[in-house]
Amino acid sequence: MNRPTLYHVATLGCKLNQFDSAVMEADLAALGMSPTADPAAARVVVINTCTVTSAADAQSRQLIRKLRRANPHCTLLVTGCYAQRDPKALEAIAGVDAVLGLSGQKGLKQLVVKLVPETPEQPACLESADDPLPLFSDQTRAFLKIQEGCDLRCSYCVIPSVRGASRSVDPETVLRKVALLAESGFQEIVFTGVNTGDYGKDLTPATTLAALLRSASEITSVGRLRLNSVEPRCVTEELVETLQSSPRLAPHLQIPLQSGSDEVLGRMRRPYRTGLYRQALETLRGKIPEVGLGADVIVGFPGETQEEFRQSYEFIASSQLNYLHVFSFTPRPGTPAADAADPVRGDVIRKRSAELRALGGHLSHRFRTSFLGRDLEVLGLRECLPDGRVRALSGNFIEMALQARPQDCMNRLVRARITEVTPARVSAVPC
Numbered sequence: 281m282n283r284p285t286l287y288h289v290a291t292l293g294c295k296l297n298q299f300d301s302a303v304m305e306a307d308l309a310a311l312g313m314s315p316t317a318d319p320a321a322a323r324v325v326v327i328n329t330c331t332v333t334s335a336a337d338a339q340s341r342q343l344i345r346k347l348r349r350a351n352p353h354c355t356l357l358v359t360g361c362y363a364q365r366d367p368k369a370l371e372a373i374a375g376v377d378a379v380l381g382l383s384g385q386k387g388l389k390q391l392v393v394k395l396v397p398e399t400p401e402q403p404a405c406l407e408s409a410d411d412p413l414p415l416f417s418d419q420t421r422a423f424l425k426i427q428e429g430c431d432l433r434c435s436y437c438v439i440p441s442v443r444g445a446s447r448s449v450d451p452e453t454v455l456r457k458v459a460l461l462a463e464s465g466f467q468e469i470v471f472t473g474v475n476t477g478d479y480g481k482d483l484t485p486a487t488t489l490a491a492l493l494r495s496a497s498e499i500t501s502v503g504r505l506r507l508n509s510v511e512p513r514c515v516t517e518e519l520v521e522t523l524q525s526s527p528r529l530a531p532h533l534q535i536p537l538q539s540g541s542d543e544v545l546g547r548m549r550r551p552y553r554t555g556l557y558r559q560a561l562e563t564l565r566g567k568i569p570e571v572g573l574g575a576d577v578i579v580g581f582p583g584e585t586q587e588e589f590r591q592s593y594e595f596i597a598s599s600q601l602n603y604l605h606v607f608s609f610t611p612r613p614g615t616p617a618a619d620a621a622d623p624v625r626g627d628v629i630r631k632r633s634a635e636l637r638a639l640g641g642h643l644s645h646r647f648r649t650s651f652l653g654r655d656l657e658v659l660g661l662r663e664c665l666p667d668g669r670v671r672a673l674s675g676n677f678i679e680m681a682l683q684a685r686p687q688d689c690m691n692r693l694v695r696a697r698i699t700e701v702t703p704a705r706v707s708a709v710p711c
Contacts, residue, residue, distance in 0.1 A: 284314040285399055288322035290347065292340055293330025295472040295508050297360060299423040300385060301328045302414030304359075307389045311399055315417040320350045324392055329360035329370070331438060334610035337362055341373060348375035355395045359385055361442045365613075382443065413460055420662050420691040421506075421673075422466040426454050426492065427473030432511075434538075435549045435620075436581065438612035439474060446478045451492055458496050458505075467503035467693050468530075468659050468673075471496075476507060477514020489514070490522040497526040503693050504659065504675060506530035509576075512537075512552045515560035524567045530675040531568050534603075535560060537575040540595025541588040544581050548617070554595055561600040572647065572676035574603035577636060580629030581609045582620035589632050597639060602647035603677065604640030606633050641703060648678055649701045655711050658682065658696045660689030672696065672708065680706035 287308045291301040304326055305315065316322050325347050329340035340362050348356055358370045359380040367379045378391060393399050416422050429444040430437075454471075461469050471493075473479065480487035489510075496505055505528055510519070512535055523529050535557070539545050542553045564571050577596070579589070596604070608629045611618035658672040660682060665671055669681040670689050674696075682689055682696055688710070695711040 284312060285324070285396065286316040286322045287313045287324040287326065288316050288319040288347075289326045289328065290319065290343060291328045292343065293328070293332065293336060293361065295423050295470060296425060296428075296474060297328050297330060299414055299425045299472055300360070300382075301326075302416050302423065304328070304385060304388050305417055306413060306415035308392065309415055311389055311392060313392075313399070319347045319354075322351060322354055323398075324357070324396060325351060325354045326357045326359065326388075329358060329362035331360075331362040331365050331442065331612075333607060333612070335608070341370075344370070344373050344376060355392070357388070357391070359388075361439070364442045365438060413457060416466070420466065420659065421468040421470060422461045422464075423470045423472050424454065424457055424461065425449065425473055426471045427476050427479045430475040431478065432475065432551065433549060435547065436578065436609065436612065436615055436617040438615055441614060443474055446475055446482060448479050448481070448483050450483060451480075451487060451495065454492060455495055455499065458502060459499050462499060462501040462503070465691065467691055468506060469496075469502065469504070470506045470508055472508040475511060475514075477510040477519075488516075488518060490516065490518040493519075493522050493529060494526070497528040502528055504528060504530055504657075506675075507533060509534040509536060511535070512557045512560050515564065517563075520563055520567050523564075523571075530677075531570050532572040532574075532675060532677045533564065534574040534576070534605075537596070537601075538578045539581065539584075539588075540577075540592030540599075541584075542591075544584055544588050544592070547583060547620075548578075548581060558595075558599060565600045570651075570676050572603065572674075572678065573601050574605065574677070575601050576605045576607065578607050578609050579633045579636060580624040582617055582624065583622040584609075584624050593635065593639065596636070596643075602643055604636060604643065606636045606640065608633050645701070645703050648698075648706050651678065651698050652701050653698065655695050655697050656708075657693055658689075658708065660684070660686075660692050660694065662690050669707075678706055680708045683707070683709045 289301045291297050330336040355377050357378050363379050364381040370379045427448050429446045430440045431446045479489040656674040658674045661671045663671040669683050672680050672682040696708040697711050698708045700707040
């Protein structure tokens with residue numbers, strides 16, 4: 281009996297990239313191929329790149345070279361946002377067999393059949409739907425793209441030029457895939473997109489993200505639904521009430537802040553100011569006391585003064601936020617901020633980033649400590665920690681080590697009591 285051809289998909293960047301990778305995995309599996317966690321053993325290696333920062337570009341190039349060294353004889357394909365933005369830069373890297381832009385991912389199966397002679401051509405499989413169900417070969421949480429692209433024109437961001445204008449997946453398709461993923465055994469489904477809060481505005485008839493969430497939460501086979509990132513202006517009364525009313529919706533939101541200085545937000549061309557952002561957080565906390573609130577923050581935007589950074593730091597410190605993702609500003613080619621005067625020195629950016637990361641650690645520890653001795657519903661992930669405990673995740677995004685047998689909690693929603701909180705780890709036991 282012939283052994284199946286092995287593939288390995290390596291993903292960098294956001295949850296949307298993880299969804300795209302899962303769709304490509306489904307296409308490769310449709311060719312009779314099997315996944316492997318070891319890139320050195322794969323006949324086909326796909327690298328899904330990110331280009332949100334210059335550091336992401338560098339990480340993508342490093343990974344390409346690393347996996348080629350580990351596997352000199354594989355067919356190595358590169359795709360993702362970096363491949364869309366600058367395919368020639370990636371084609372120039374020794375050992376890259378082909379580069380696919382985002383739209384080119386739909387032709388992955390045909391390309392593999394062409395480049396890998398031992399792959400049996402399967403015409404029925406090559407007639408793939410435009411919206412195949414993603415295949416998550418090594419996860420318990422499924423990511424589902426409900427929206428693509430962005431209509432904002434923030435002065436630092438290259439993603440709208442890479443992924444295009446905002447466009448929504450029709451509700452019928454989303455709900456069908458939610459049901460299929462739930463029936464496949466996934467206990468958590470994460471809705472993702474570039475700007476999910478704009479969901480439904482481009483559809484006929486128009487609808488809203490909150491309406492989609494209400495419909496999805498009525499599917500009885502669903503364990504937990506989670507939103508990814510939602511812009512501050514999209515935290516509407518309807519959305520908050522929807523999150524509050526359904527026990528299937530995770531009490532957690534990532535709301536991009538980028539800066540706590542109104543002056544910097546203006547230069548970033550962000551469509552809100554700190555007053556609106558604070559109001560969104562306070563409304564969520566008032567309606568959903570246990571909600572976990574996270575933010576993305578950019579440090580060192582051109583012209584950011586020490587006073588503006590201090591304003592940002594103090595705004596975050598006095599806010600309802602619990603988690604921070606801190607990014608150092610790097611100029612993206614083709615964006616207005618790339619040519620802005622008065623860049624912030626690298627050593628200053630590193631110092632400020634360290635301060636904000638320390639603040640984020642404090643906010644996270646304070647939030648997690650507030651649940652000490654309390655019970656939460658958690659999802660046991662398919663991962664055992666070195667000490668034998670199971671990695672688990674609560675609805676409000678508290679990651680913990682669960683003292684339980686894997687067979688009793690992996691890929692299951694269970695009640696757990698938090699017994700210890702340290703800066704490094706939250707410990708819990710089943711209730």
